[in-house]
Amino acid sequence: MAHFISQQTFDDAVRENIEEFGLEPQDALKETINQFEAQGVDLSSIVKELSLGPSKADEIKAAIEKLKELNKIDTPDKVLMDQMDVIRIECDKGLTNKVAVAKAGAYDVLLDVLDTKRSYIVVERICLKTLTSLMTKQPDLLDSRGIQSMFRFLNPKVDFDLKKLTLRWIKECCVMHEMNRQNIFNARVLDNLKDLLKDSNPEIIREVMSVFRALILDDDVRVEFGNAHEHARIIASEFLCYLTLLMKKYQTDESFIHDLILTVTALMVRNEFCKKVKDAGGIQMLLSIMENFKNNERVNRQCFKLIKSLAGNDDCKVYLIQVGLAPVYTTALEQNKNNVNTAIAGLNAIAALALRSPENSKALFEANMHTVMVEIMKLYPDEKQVQKSASRAIRNMVSRSRYQNDSFVELGVEELLQKNLKKFPDIEYDTKAALRDLGCNVHLKEEWTGKGGALTTGAVMS
Helix, strand or coil: CCECCCHHHHHHHHHHHHHCCCCCHHHHHHHHHHHHHHCCECCCCCCCCCCCCHHHHHHHHHHHHHHHHHHHCCCCHHHHHHHHHHHHHHHCCCHHHHHHHHHCCHHHHHHHHHHHCCCCHHHHHHHHHHHHHHHCCCHHHCCHHHHHHHHHCCCCCCCHHHHHHHHHHHHHHHCCCHHHHHHHHHCCHHHHHHHHHCCCCHHHHHHHHHHHHHHCCCCCCCCCCCCHHHHHHHHHHHHHHHHHHHHHHCCCCHHHHHHHHHHHHHCCCCHHHHHHHHHCCHHHHHHHHHHHCCCCHHHHHHHHHHHHHHCCCHHHHHHHHHCCHHHHHHHHHHHCCCCHHHHHHHHHHHHHHHCCCHHHHHHHHHCCHHHHHHHHHHHCCCCHHHHHHHHHHHHHHHCCCHHHHHHHHHCCHHHHHHHHHHHCHHHHHHHHHHHHHHCCCCCCCCCCCCCCCCCCCCCCCC
16 A cells, blocks of 8 residues: 655655765655655655755745735735736746745735735736646645635626636646545535536536536545545536537537537446436437537547447447447548547447447448458557457457458458457457457467366265
């Protein structure tokens, strides 16, 4: 199990390597990292950079103190904003600078500005930008007072920029911080986000969706168990149908549709949610979106991922093909196969659609999907994940539809798979499964054999 240390412990160790052992700063940093990693310490949340020098630290502290004093007196807005810009620019230089600014007390001073300058919209905008810059990759600073400040701006009647900036601040505070997510969620943020979703401006809706996605992250290594699934369940139960209906309203807006499908896919954590999307007309809209954005690999990649999730529900898996997905899907994958991540997503969805479904496999085969699959394998011979996903898709296509075997073999798939056995030994299982179901020559290992002895139990037989 990984161990964790504080930033102070890490910085002290670097300093000791410089002062006690005479190492140069960069060498001391490298040696400290090696020492802790050898001890099994997780350094993912540690700033692995040299601390700022005393003079720079004093300069930052002076800037914070100046802002603190300016906030106490009747200061022209521009003077206050200029001082916050100085702090924000310092934060934008890097994580080390953010840490130094935080140590100087910037967080509390910025919240004081928000409290003092209520209704001074131009000042509040700059203050929110500065807070976001300060807390990006440094969300530990957030406390209950900060959450209260956030909620002040989550109101449809609040200035547009203030709402947008606050949503971005919330999102950054949720990244890699489970307790922030739980505290914000438990403060009933969904009630506020529900009101903001009624906003007709797509920019606000996109920011709300980014908050949804941040609330269901599971990326904090310091927490053994998070609430990502429960958050996703609650958000999906309340908002999934509404989000699905937005597909029709914004079906020609590329950026919006990309974020919308990304969000819907992230919320599909339970089987019954697939049916919610189907019942709301999401599958028909998905086909329309794929036709509208035939050559857009970003949008199609997200569509493929959503299809894979939907195919986890047996009724949706059948319905996807019934409404004519197969030819649309084949065209989309063919036209976007030159992006490796899109190709992988496409192959994964084929595997899900064809799994234990000979009817789906037949439809995909008749749409010439097998040709596209083999083309992708030939296009990325050295990409292990492509070959693994393709092997699974082939196995599921032919396992209950052996009449397809000859067509796959004629395209040269057997030679590709045999090469993969030597090239990628760690995906041997998937490769051999594809070869086996294609009827090709393959040596299968017996994973376990009994010793042939009689089994004994504590029971007495009479």
